[in-house]
Every structure is written in C-alpha cells, then in structure tokens.
Amino acid sequence: MKTIDDILKNKNINPTYLKTEEQKCLNALSSSQFGKIIKLFDCFTALFSDDINNHCNRLTNNDIKILFFHECFKRLHLAIEMNKRGYFIESIGLLRTAFELNKTINAMNKGIITPIEFFGQARGPEFAALSEDEKQSIIEQYQKSIMSKVDTFDDQAVPDTIKPNLRIFKKNMHNSVHRAFNNLITEVSEFNNGTFSHLFAPDTKVSNYESSVNYLSFLILMFLRNWRNSEFFKDDGQNTIQDIIEFIENSYSSMGKQFHSDVINYIQTKY
Numbered sequence: 001m002k003t004i005d006d007i008l009k010n011k012n013i014n015p016t017y018l019k020t021e022e023q024k025c026l027n028a029l030s031s032s033q034f035g036k037i038i039k040l041f042d043c044f045t046a047l048f049s050d051d052i053n054n055h056c057n058r059l060t061n062n063d064i065k066i067l068f069f070h071e072c073f074k075r076l077h078l079a080i081e082m083n084k085r086g087y088f089i090e091s092i093g094l095l096r097t098a099f100e101l102n103k104t105i106n107a108m109n110k111g112i113i114t115p116i117e118f119f120g121q122a123r124g125p126e127f128a129a130l131s132e133d134e135k136q137s138i139i140e141q142y143q144k145s146i147m148s149k150v151d152t153f154d155d156q157a158v159p160d161t162i163k164p165n166l167r168i169f170k171k172n173m174h175n176s177v178h179r180a181f182n183n184l185i186t187e188v189s190e191f192n193n194g195t196f197s198h199l200f201a202p203d204t205k206v207s208n209y210e211s212s213v214n215y216l217s218f219l220i221l222m223f224l225r226n227w228r229n230s231e232f233f234k235d236d237g238q239n240t241i242q243d244i245i246e247f248i249e250n251s252y253s254s255m256g257k258q259f260h261s262d263v264i265n266y267i268q269t270k271y
Helices: 004-008 017-030 035-047 066-084 088-109 115-119 132-155 160-192 206-228 240-253 258-270
Strands: none
Touching: 017 035, 017 066, 035 066, 035 206, 035 240, 066 088, 066 206, 088 115, 088 132, 088 160, 088 206, 160 206, 160 258, 206 240, 206 258, 240 258
C-alpha cells in the first residue's frame, strides 16, 4: 500500500482555481450594491469576537445558555464567510441550524424550557444498565419532546396571515440542506442549456446573492434580539446592537415585499 507521501508526490496540493474563483466572487460583491451589507455582516462578527467584552456581562461556569449563542454565532459566521466566497445556497443550509438554535434560545429567554431541561436530568442506575440502543432511543424521544415544546411555543400567537410565507421561509432552509435540493433545481436548467459555468466551483453570479443576504439578515436579527433579551446583554454605551436591529427591521419593512414584511413580523412577534 502506498504511503501518504507516495500519493502526494508530484501532486498539486495547493489548488489555485477555487481560491481564484472565490476571490472573484468577493471582489464582485464588494463593488456591488451589497458591498456595505458585507461590511455590516463583518461588524456583527466583530461584536461577538474582538469586541465581545463590551457586549457581554461577566459569565460563570453555570451560564450554560451561552453555549447555545456560541453555536448559533459560529453558524452565522460560517454562513457569512461562505456567502463572500460564492456559496450562496450552501450558506442558507447552515442557517437552518442557526434557526433551530435561535428558536431554542428564544424559548429559554421566555421561560418555556431551561438549559438544564434541554440536556435532561441526570439518570439513575436503571438507565446505566440499559443497552446503548435503548439509551439512544430514550435520549432521542426526550429531545423530540423538548423540541415539540419549542416548536409549539414558536407557533403560538403568530398571525394566520403571515403563516404561508413563514412556511416558505422555513422550507427554503430545509431544502438547502436535504439532498441539496435548492442547488440542484437552480442548476439543472443551466446545465441542460449549456450555460452552467461553475462546475466544482462557487457561484460567481452576484444576482444569486440577494436571497442569501436576506436569510442571513433575518437570522442575525433573531440572534441580536435574543441577545438583547438575555441575561448576557451588556450595552456598549453606543447603542450598537439596537442600531443594527433597527436598521435590519426598517430596511426590510420599507421594501414593500410581502415575504420580507411577513418574516420581519414573525421575528418581531416572537423574539
């Protein structure tokens, strides 16, 4: 059997094609109408990394709810970076997990569940004596019951008029994950008519960026409203987080598109 060194000998292990295409996309986006949005997304990332001490109260080892924000932020950050590089629909797939985490955090903020309840109480010797399959089944059923509480709360008090667009909003994230359905649907016609030009590469068409920008904006808005309502929120004295919240809400409310208005209505109602 060949060793790794044998396999890699005389092979190109520093591919430039993808890096070049990704940089093309970033350059195109930066000089487009979305350039300032990219900077706003980078500002959001900085708030919860370099500048976190100005926005977060002191933590203790018991503040495990912060881990849900931590995991949600990572998905948002990765989705932002994927957007910059032309992986637009893929970034929406990442936002599916961020959405589930935001719903869970919101339920915790509102007292529907607690962080300890999410993980489950310590189980006694009877549980330890079970087979691994039996343990896994119990854990899965417990998690289903918790997420059922979260989903039930998420559906409460949502106006019927916005539910159709809300279903589309959720379905698009779902379809961006499972079987890459949204990718394949958008690519098959281009492939059939010979205009598909980015095989094994990112999508460099800036026109495809708008949808992923919208979804990122909505999920960042949820995250920031959750943060503002949590025990961790600390005002930096400049109203930065509130300013971003208001900018996103006002921008989409004034666009005149029903889908955007309905999603913003849902976020303002529930978060």
